[in-house]
Amino acid sequence: MPAQCxxxxxxxKELRKYCKEMEFDKDYCIKMNxxxxxxxxxxxxxxxxxxxxxxxxxAVKAAIEVGFRHIDxxxxxxxxxxxxxxVHKKIADGTVKREDMFYTGKLGSTFHRPELVRSCLEQSxxxxxxxxxxxxxxxxxxxxxxxxxxxxxxxxxxSPMDENGKLIFDIVDLRQTWEAMEACKDAGLVKSIGVSNFxxxxxxxxxxxxxxxxxxxxxxVECHPYLNQSKLLAFCKSKDILxxxxxxxxxxxxxxxxxxxTPVLLEDPxxxxxxxxxxxxxxxxxxxxxxxxxIVVLFKSFTRKRIEENFQVFDFQLSEEDMKTIDGMNKNRxxxxxxxxxxxxxxxxxxx
Numbered sequence: 644m645p646a647q648c649x650x651x652x653x654x655x656k657e658l659r660k661y662c663k664e665m666e667f668d669k670d671y672c673i674k675m676n677x678x679x680x681x682x683x684x685x686x687x688x689x690x691x692x693x694x695x696x697x698x699x700x701x702a703v704k705a706a707i708e709v710g711f712r713h714i715d716x717x718x719x720x721x722x723x724x725x726x727x728x729x730v731h732k733k734i735a736d737g738t739v740k741r742e743d744m745f746y747t748g749k750l751g752s753t754f755h756r757p758e759l760v761r762s763c764l765e766q767s768x769x770x771x772x773x774x775x776x777x778x779x780x781x782x783x784x785x786x787x788x789x790x791x792x793x794x795x796x797x798x799x800x801x802s803p804m805d806e807n808g809k810l811i812f813d814i815v816d817l818r819q820t821w822e823a824m825e826a827c828k829d830a831g832l833v834k835s836i837g838v839s840n841f842x843x844x845x846x847x848x849x850x851x852x853x854x855x856x857x858x859x860x861x862x863x864v865e866c867h868p869y870l871n872q873s874k875l876l877a878f879c880k881s882k883d884i885l886x887x888x889x890x891x892x893x894x895x896x897x898x899x900x901x902x903x904x905t906p907v908l909l910e911d912p913x914x915x916x917x918x919x920x921x922x923x924x925x926x927x928x929x930x931x932x933x934x935x936x937x938i939v940v941l942f943k944s945f946t947r948k949r950i951e952e953n954f955q956v957f958d959f960q961l962s963e964e965d966m967k968t969i970d971g972m973n974k975n976r977x978x979x980x981x982x983x984x985x986x987x988x989x990x991x992x993x994x995x
Contacts, residue, residue: 677857891933
């Protein structure tokens with residue numbers, strides 16, 4: 644259990660007014676349905692290109708120095724070695740202990756077949772040089788064909804393509820994938836297990852699985868004022884599953900994945916007005932909005948100044964009126980398109 648997750652805020656009681664279902668402790672962690680705790684704010688490590696990947700280690704070190712104790716990663720990001728080095732350096736200099744840190748890893752889509760799940764996890768552990776992950780989640784319910792390779796570091800093709808440049812899909816019963824995830828928890832390789840990018844129907848498929856041993860602790864999805872996921876949030880709360888927000892500040896507008904016609908979230912006049920009212924940045928208002936809804940929120944930057952600034956999310960409180968105003972920004976419009984996955988029967992974003 645992380646011993647030091649986030650700094651204590653003077654506004655703890657006010658936060659509970661808006662998040663009655665959630666119990667934040669003095670370090671701003673939330674207890675998940677398996678009894679383990681997750682820090683309410685996490686630092687993301689997705690890096691779309693080699694230049695940003697080269698900055699990942701220093702960014703993670705800076706985040707830990709600032710106070711972040713929750714690091715969000717993934718096998719397919721290709722940054723787990725950098726993340727591991729950063730964490731171990733901050734352990735070595737006495738800043739943190741391993742038990743202070745909370746690391747989330749993700750199961751790649753080419754590892755959905757149950758006999759491959761543990762292989763993905765073990766490769767992440769090897770890159771990170773960790774004995775366990777705090778949280779391991781299915782990255783996306785879309786399964787891809789595993790390539791004919793040995794499952795050792797650097798050999799798995801994470802985006803198998805056919806001769807036309809289209810992803811090669813696989814059809815896997817995700818209930819069997821989940822059973823393999825449960826086995827990883829039982830083996831002590833992970834403390835908690837969850838999912839990402841699952842819709843309500845897919846969550847129900849797991850929850851209604853005969854012989855379910857552990858239900859997902861968390862569902863990580865795109866969530867921001869333009870896509871506030873109110874229906875999914877209500878469902879998850881009803882099942883004691885946390886919602887975790889990525890793209891909480893919009894996105895970095897990566898042309899490979901992002902709808903370029905979507906307006907820039909942090910330039911929205913509603914956020915700008917709130918930012919001026921509270922003498923905060925639009926980014927902090929967007930992050931604070933999610934916290935007050937009881938959502939675990941992720942943030943990413945390679946700039947120390949922004950990392951320091953966004954850790955101040957616990958230092959102010961949005962009024963109930965302002966929360967409702969930001970609710971009104973919802974357009975049910977995602978930034979993330981994921982067009983290469985559109986033809987898969989488990990593509991999650993067709994459902995309402």
